[in-house]
Amino acid sequence: DTEVTQTPKHLVMGMTNKKSLKCEQHMGHRAMYWYKQKAKKPPELMFVYSYEKLSINESVPSRFSPECPNSSLLNLHLHALQPEDSALYLCASSQEVQRRTYEQYFGPGTRLTVT
Amino acid sequence: ELKVEQNPLFLSMQEGKNYTIYCNYSTTSDRLYWYRQDPGKSLESLFVLLSNGAVKQEGRLMASLDTKARLSTLHITAAVHDLSATYFCAVDRAISAGGTSYGKLTFGQGTILTVHP
Numbered sequence: 001d002t003e004v005t006q007t008p009k010h011l012v013m014g015m016t017n018k019k020s021l022k023c024e025q026h027m028g029h030r031a032m033y034w035y036k037q038k039a040k041k042p043p044e045l046m047f048v049y050s051y052e053k054l055s056i057n058e059s060v061p062s063r064f065s066p067e068c069p070n071s072s073l074l075n076l077h078l079h080a081l082q083p084e085d086s087a088l089y090l091c092a093s094s095q096e097v098q099r100r101t102y103e104q105y106f107g108p109g110t111r112l113t114v115t
Numbered sequence: 116e117l118k119v120e121q122n123p124l125f126l127s128m129q130e131g132k133n134y135t136i137y138c139n140y141s142t143t144s145d146r147l148y149w150y151r152q153d154p155g156k157s158l159e160s161l162f163v164l165l166s167n168g169a170v171k172q173e174g175r176l177m178a179s180l181d182t183k184a185r186l187s188t189l190h191i192t193a194a195v196h197d198l199s200a201t202y203f204c205a206v207d208r209a210i211s212a213g214g215t216s217y218g219k220l221t222f223g224q225g226t227i228l229t230v231h232p
Binding site for chain 1: 146148155156157158160163194203209210212213214215216217218219220222223224225
């Protein structure tokens with residue numbers, strides 16, 4: 001299995017809702033990433049997990065809460081989002097060998113709309 | 116702070132023509148990637164360039180890397196409509212956290228390519 005999967009593909013949520021995005025990979029990668037991509041802009045890194053531990057948080061607001069329950073799964077919990085958080089959320093994973101990461105493989109993304 | 120600049124940002128080409136997209140970056144990097152993105156879709160990896168002078172070709176696309184000039188190019192030969200998409204370069208620069216080096220991707224702004232008949 002050489003792909004990263006993400007669910008759901010589309011999500012519409014109100015500003016008071018709580019929802020979660022899910023990312024899964026079975027390539028044995030130990031580093032996993034969340035990116036946010038606004039329309040007509042490049043992706044921006046949000047979080048990096050390594051061996052199920054949060055390693056990098058790019059100053060993301062606390063209304064985004066990542067979780068890595070096991071080495072194959074990465075979640076992004078959403079709460080009290082704002083309309084400006086509407087974007088394509090991309091998950092990626094990469095090998096981590098001897099404390100170095102390699103090429104990132106991207107999932108298909110979740111298109112999030114906050115109303 | 117690493118900056119990555121692509122040009123042009125918009126490219127309208129006729130089928131059959133050749134053109135080059137440029138990607139300049141401001142500091143040394145470990146790797147450089149080119150991605151294609153179709154509207155509403157994820158990133159498709161096109162090329163990974165690892166060292167100075169690297170050249171890779173796939174079909175009508177050819178990518179090169181000059182680390183001394185901090186420049187990568189994506190050359191399109193005899194464009195066809197199917198190549199219409201947004202193309203991103205991304206510079207991979209290692210950042211350290213907890214004793215591990217993570218490849219942080221910094222993307223260029225993207226080049227929106229439209230190929231006309």
